[in-house]
Amino acid sequence: METYKAQPRQQNRRLKQRTGGKVLLAAFATVSTILFLAFIGYFFYLLGALPKVDRLADYRPPILSQVYGADGALVGEFYLxxxxxxxxxxxxxxxxxxxxxxxxxxxxxxxxxxxxxxxxxxxxxxxxxxxxxxxxxxxxxxxxxxxxxxxxxxxxxxxxxxxxxxxxxxxxxxxxxxxxxxxxxxxxxxxxxxxxxxxxxxxxxxxxxxxxxxxxxxxxxxxxxxxxxxxxxxxxxxxxxxxxxxxxxxxxxxxxxxxxxxTPIVIQPLKKVNAEQSAYFLEQVRQQLVQKYGEERLYKDGLKIYTTMNGEMQKAAYTSVVNGLKAVDKRQGFRGAAKYLQEAEVEPFCKKVEDEIDDLSLKEGNVYQGVVTGVDPAKRELTVQVGERTGTVPRKNMEWAGKLELIPRFGKPEAKRAIGLGAVLELQVKVPDQNRTGAVFALDQAPEAQAALIALDPLTGGVRAMVGGYDFKKSQFNRAMQAKRNPGSAFKPVIYAAALDNGMTTASVIDDSQVEYESGAEKAWKPKNYDNVYRGPVTMREALTESINVVSVKILEQIGVGTAIEYAKKIGITSPLASNLTLALGSSSVTPIELTSAYAVFASGGYRTTPYFVTKVLDRDGNVLEETAEPKIPVFSRMSSAGEGDENTAPGENGEGAAPKPAEAGLNSAAGGAFPVIPPETAFIMTNLMQSVVTSGTGGRARAVGRPVAGKTGTTNDMKDAWFVGYVPQLVAGVWVGYDQERSLGAGGSGGQAAAPIWTDFMQRALAGLPVKSFPTPGNVTFALIDPRTGHLAREGTPGAVQECFIAGTEPTSYGAEPQADAGGAP
Structure with missing residues (x-):
């Protein structure tokens, strides 16, 4: 009975198993069908959503846009x-x-x-x-x-x-x-x-x-x-x-x-475009093109962009600014290592540096960050590592930093003038490495001060070179275009030119003596000379040559502040100017490009041009998108006594040296045209006066250029700003040096010591190979022998007599024995 009773239970179990299997099979088949249908649906969805292949038939990928200099050489690239x-x-x-x-x-x-x-x-x-x-x-x-x-x-x-x-x-x-x-x-x-x-x-x-x-x-x-x-x-x-x-x-x-x-593999890439030395110029071009054509077109459409840049001049500008700023900075002393690493941190730091080095060997003259890995106090020598390359810093290559304490252990030393193991230093390559060893370095230091340099063709307004700061990667602020700083005495030529066009002459005598002006405040204003020396009666030439502050204020007082402001606007100063006598001392902020383009009016014979950067733009198929014709400015046919013939000489229609009419200036929209704004005689006399600044005055460092040079220094209170703006017939350039957050440049921070050396070094490099030219003399300029004590004509043999230049009809007509001591105009 027990066996009989158990039989149905086994049959039921088998029945249930078969039924369960069928259910699972049915469920699996259902899920599989659903998944298959889902996949088919997704597949057809993909087919409909896929991008069209047909557009590949007209393959037009993003290609780089190239920037060319005035000589057709590649100077930069824009690309994604x-x-x-x-x-x-x-x-x-x-x-x-x-x-x-x-x-x-x-x-x-x-x-x-x-x-x-x-x-x-x-x-x-x-x-x-x-x-x-x-x-x-x-x-x-x-x-x-x-x-x-x-x-x-x-x-x-x-x-x-x-x-x-x-x-x-x-x-x-x-x-x-x-x-x-x-x-x-x-x-x-x-x-x-x-x-x-x-x-x-x-x-x-x-x-x-x-x-x-x-x-x-x-x-x-x-x-x-x-x-x-x-x-x-x-x-x-x-x-x-x-x-x-x-x-x-x-x-x-x-x-x-x-x-x-x-077959030997020779890694010999084409000479790369040095974007670092042209970065500020290229950024200015980039901004203009993005505004006009948009980023998409600039970065992807393969534009050919032709600019006013002279590649060699741009290289010279960059080198001069970097070297000049380092010289200014090193005069302030060594500031210590950038940071200190522990021993375990050295290898990761060096690996990171190596990843940023693309060259087989370090490049002579380049500056890299390196770590001190060895110290020899006896030899006063450092062993350093730059990336995966090793080298030394011998004693002679650290002498500028003074006597340094060399400490052979890791950890930051307490003394500021000390270097220990793990110190991260700026190192300039003197001898490149061979197979990653044997390099020789010099201790370097990234300057804290900044500088700007801009150079223009005075006859066209084309910007030949521009540097807006020490390192574009660290600061994209373009000080040449954007920084508004007080120009100090570099503004005085604007005042003197206005005076020449308002009744004064180079022989006008002004009393250099202390004066006091009511300012409406509790204290009266007493302008002072830079050297606190007062010379008595001096001519305009002596006043500008020696950059005498009091005389400049008295000249401005005579012609009127309003007259000077209008004159400044006429020659290209667009920044707001102070409507008081401090304007004579450069109390109103201007940009380097403003002041440099104003000086270009003197260099060009009285013509004002608008600085510009781009001359032509082509699309990827060679179609011209825009083109700028350079302004044409006549050069006066009569040359100065040391001058030679000039292929650009063009006599005026009314006789030798006559000024052309505005319609002859060759206006063009992109460059802003060129048109006369002051008489050519005034421009020449101002050039002649500023030549004296270089040959006998505060701009003496510029004599090293070795050709006719006109220019003016500028230094503001407490040496917060240093300037030198000057020119030769082919090129005008302005240099500013200072801190972004205003403070004194310290010892050697005047315009003659901080800015003029940069300007001079730049001009020596930029003008190499260009012919020496003298400034052309307009036909309406005359010369007369005068007595600088009186401003009157001088007889032959008069002690201290000088040859002075005048606009015809304004020269002195009488001989005098007694000096003038008023602030008047021409005697």
Missing amino acids: ERRTVVPVDKMPKRLIQAFVSAEDSNFYQHKGIDYVGIARAAFKNLISMRKKEGASTITQQVAKSMLLTPEKKFSRKLKEAILAKRMEERLSKDEILYIYLNQIYLGAGAYGVQLAAETYFGKEVENLNLAEMAMLAGLPKAPNSYSPIKHLDRAKERQAYVLERMVKEGYITQAEAQYAKA
């Missing part, structure tokens, strides 16, 4: 991706074969997806238990790069496969290769094979040899890891792999591969 597009027929056949062998050996056989390659990669990855090999074809890489985002998702891989199939249906293999080889990133900021060939080997792509082609073809896998600049050994290993792949595919013989492996 640094690329130059070249057609397939310009690419060597073996270069294409090298990339195909390394990246997609079945490229010419498959239709977008390499199923054999997928199986091979899957097998290798399974054996190694990691992703050792990918299976994306060149076509898939183009699809991902051009049509998709780089996200690592299944959906992206599915889209990539679908698009690759579509591309193969619509594009030829050559068209796909054209896109791929121009689009691919190959390291060192280079996109496409043309830029890579230039970046690594300094060659056009069609001039590469087999060894170089194979090296480029090895880069796509890991451009930074296989960079021939930084890792030549790894690059050669990868090159050997590519060559062996080419042998296997039948593109080259084994002998050719061996020859290519043995």
Whole structure:
């Protein structure tokens, strides 16, 4: 009975098991059907949502816009991706074969997806238990790069496969290769094979040899890891792999591969554009172009931008500013190490520095941050490490810093004038390293003061060079264009020119004696001379030559502040000016470009031009988008006594030296035109006066230029601002030196000591190779021998008599024995 009773229970259990299995099977079939339908739906959704392949037929990738100087030399670039597009027929056949062998050996056989390659990669990855090999074809890489985002998702891989199939249906293999080889990133900021060939080997792509082609073809896998600049050994290993792949595919013989492996690789990139030295100029151009054409067009459309920059002058400006600021800064003493590292921090810091160095060897003259890793107190020598390179700082290369205490231990020393292990220093390369050792450095220091330099062609207004600060990477504020600072005595020529056009002459005598003016406040204003010396009666020439403050104030008082302000506006000063007598001492802030362009009026013979930077812009197809014709300013036919003939000489219509009419000035919209604003005679006399500043006065350092120079120094109260603005017939330049947050420049911070050396060094470099020219003399200028004590004519043999220049009809007509002591005009 028990057995009989148990039988139905077993049958029920089996029945339940069969029923449960059917339910599970039905559920699985239902879920599978749903998933399949969902996948089909998603697949068709993807088909509808995928980007169109047709647009690849007109491949127009982002290409770099290039900036050229006035001589046609490349001076800068703007880009999101640094690329130059070249057609397939310009690419060597073996270069294409090298990339195909390394990246997609079945490229010419498959239709977008390499199923054999997928199986091979899957097998290798399974054996190694990691992703050792990918299976994306060149076509898939183009699809991902051009049509998709780089996200690592299944959906992206599915889209990539679908698009690759579509591309193969619509594009030829050559068209796909054209896109791929121009689009691919190959390291060192280079996109496409043309830029890579230039970046690594300094060659056009069609001039590469087999060894170089194979090296480029090895880069796509890991451009930074296989960079021939930084890792030549790894690059050669990868090159050997590519060559062996080419042998296997039948593109080259084994002998050719061996020859290519043995071919020396010479890393000789084309001379890079030094964006650092032109950064402020290029930023000004960039801002103008973005405002006019937009960022999208500037960074992606391959514009050709021609500018007024003279490349050699720009280099000279940058070098002079950097060297001059360092000289100013070092006079203030050594400020100590930038920071101190513990021993464990040295290696990570050096690795970070090395990652930022793109050169095989450190460049002579360049400044790098390095760490002190050894100290020899006996020799007074440091061992230092810059990135992965080692070198020394000998005693003589630290002497400017005075007597330093050298401490052979880690940790920040208590003494300010001390250097210990782990100190991070600014180091200038004197002797480059060889195989990363043996470099010799000099202790350096990043200046805290700033400077600006701007140089113009006085006849056109074209900006030839501009530096807006010490380091653009640290501060993009362009002090040449934006900084409004008090010009001090550098403003005096504006006052003196206004005086010449309002009844005074170079022989006018003014009493240099103390004076007091009611200011409406509790204290009266008493202008003082810089040297606290008062000379009594002096001529205008002596007053400007010696930069006498009191006389300048008295001149302004005589002609009237309002008259001077209107005159300043006429010659290009646009900033608001103080309507009081302190204006004579440069109490109103102006920008360096304003003051320099005002001086250009004197240099050009009385013509005002608007400074400009861009002369022509072309689009990627060579169409002219804009073009600026340079203004034409006649040069007077009569030259000064030391002058020579000038090919630009143009006599006036009413006789020798006559001023042209405004309509003759050649106005143009971009440059602002050129038109006469003051008489040429006034411009010449001001030039003559400022030549005296250089030959006999505060601007004496500029004599080192070794040619006719006119200019004026400027120093403000407490030496917070130092200026020198000056010119030769071909070039006018202004230099300002100071701290962004106003404070004294300290010892040696006057215009003659801080700014004039920078100006002089720049002019010596910038004018090298240019002919020496004298300032042309208008026909309406006469010369007379005068007695500077009285301002009257002098007889032959009169002690101290000088030859003075006048506008015809204003020269003295009488001889006098007694000196004048009033503040009047011409005697």
